Amino acid sequence: MMSSDSIREALRQVCYPGFSRDIVSFGLVKEISCEAGLTTVCIEVQTRDAKVPEQIFQDCHAVLDKLPGVGSVKVVIDVKDAPAAGGHGGEQVKSAMPGVKRIIAVASGKGGVGKSTVSVNLAVALVATGAKVGLCDCDLYGPSVAHMFGIHARPLANERNQIIPLQAHGIQLMSMGFLLDDGSPVIVRGPMAHRYTQQFLLQVAWEDLDYLLLDLPPGTGDIQLTVVQTVLVDGAIIVTTPQEVALIDARKAVAMFEKVNVPILGLIENMAWFECDAGKKYHLFGEGGGVREAELLQVPLLGRIPLDVLTRERGDAGAPVALLDPAANKVAAAFHAVAARIRAAVPTA
Numbered sequence: 001m002m003s004s005d006s007i008r009e010a011l012r013q014v015c016y017p018g019f020s021r022d023i024v025s026f027g028l029v030k031e032i033s034c035e036a037g038l039t040t041v042c043i044e045v046q047t048r049d050a051k052v053p054e055q056i057f058q059d060c061h062a063v064l065d066k067l068p069g070v071g072s073v074k075v076v077i078d079v080k081d082a083p084a085a086g087g088h089g090g091e092q093v094k095s096a097m098p099g100v101k102r103i104i105a106v107a108s109g110k111g112g113v114g115k116s117t118v119s120v121n122l123a124v125a126l127v128a129t130g131a132k133v134g135l136c137d138c139d140l141y142g143p144s145v146a147h148m149f150g151i152h153a154r155p156l157a158n159e160r161n162q163i164i165p166l167q168a169h170g171i172q173l174m175s176m177g178f179l180l181d182d183g184s185p186v187i188v189r190g191p192m193a194h195r196y197t198q199q200f201l202l203q204v205a206w207e208d209l210d211y212l213l214l215d216l217p218p219g220t221g222d223i224q225l226t227v228v229q230t231v232l233v234d235g236a237i238i239v240t241t242p243q244e245v246a247l248i249d250a251r252k253a254v255a256m257f258e259k260v261n262v263p264i265l266g267l268i269e270n271m272a273w274f275e276c277d278a279g280k281k282y283h284l285f286g287e288g289g290g291v292r293e294a295e296l297l298q299v300p301l302l303g304r305i306p307l308d309v310l311t312r313e314r315g316d317a318g319a320p321v322a323l324l325d326p327a328a329n330k331v332a333a334a335f336h337a338v339a340a341r342i343r344a345a346v347p348t349a
């Protein structure tokens with residue numbers, strides 16, 4: 001007869017379908033019992049995709065059936081319905097997060113495409129529409145939102161041991177960057193990263209937010225899965241640059257969100273062109289990649305943001321370009337237009 005510990009160990013070979021993370025470290029394995037001649041494994045999974053439990057069932061059998069001494073194997077999968085995603089057609093669905101009406105993920109297929117720049121400026125532009133806005137930097141490995149808001153303070157906890165977000169430009173902010181020393185390396189892996197992220201999402205005392213923007217790490221890995229499994233995400237925005245390599249990864253990000261039933265609100269094409277003082281536009285990373293991609297994927301193109309020196313400078317200085325008057329600055333205007341589209345696509349009232 002096998003011990004439940006050795007069964008649990010063996011189940012580490014089974015990954016959540018489409019991800020590199022195993023079902024044990026995700027905490028999906030709820031019960032293991034080993035009796036003479038019968039091994040029973042109970043797994044709980046939250047999804048609305050019937051293929052997910054089916055795949056886990058098959059993979060568990062593939063691993064367990066060949067173990068010596070297990071006897072017959074019974075895999076029981078308890079499928080919990082994932083929370084319905086709102087945002088499409090203006091359905092009124094409240095997020096499960098206290099104090100937050102709508103949660104929007106800002107994602108990118110790869111790093112360096114300007115996802116944090118977009119998150120920060122979009123947050124500022126949403127505030128200008130009169131919304132109450134929070135921004136949570138979920139990137140444990142490269143938190144940059146704190147820097148882009150020029151914040152170096154550390155947040156305090158309230159009497160319920162929740163972290164009180166910091167404030168900048170009228171936005172409630174939470175970032176891994178607030179808990180780290182400048183330049184200290186972050187060595188958080190696997191289950192630890194999973195727990196940190198959950199803690200981030202669930203232990204912050206957000207106060208009366210219309211929109212919480214989640215700045216996700218680049219790519220389609222485990223943290224992204226943790227986020228969408230922890231909170232009800234109303235929609236995702238994918239940031240990309242126009243060149244093919246970025247678009248390929250953006251496509252993967254779109255596919256990932258579709259797999260977990262998070263509606264894609266649309267693409268934002270960043271660094272779309274550079275305009276010189278004489279007004280001539282240079283398409284440094286190719287022309288119209290985001291436009292074509294949005295058509296191909298049949299998702300809205302929410303906006304096109306040029307490559308712009310002031311945008312970079314103001315990002316570095318902690319004073320996002322979207323703070324400028326949109327009548328006087330084209331990039332600010334572009335971000336304000338994106339904010340208006342988001343408000344229309346994800347209404348809060």
Ligand code: ADP
Pocket residue numbers: 108110111112113114115116117118144218270271305306307308309311312313315316
């Ligand atoms: P990501 O979050 O995707 O890794 P960042 O937002 O950190 O990307 O941007 C990477 C760098 O590019 C930063 O230095 C940022 O200031 C700069 N950047 C992003 N978008 C623009 C833009 N539209 N124009 C000029 N610089 C930009």
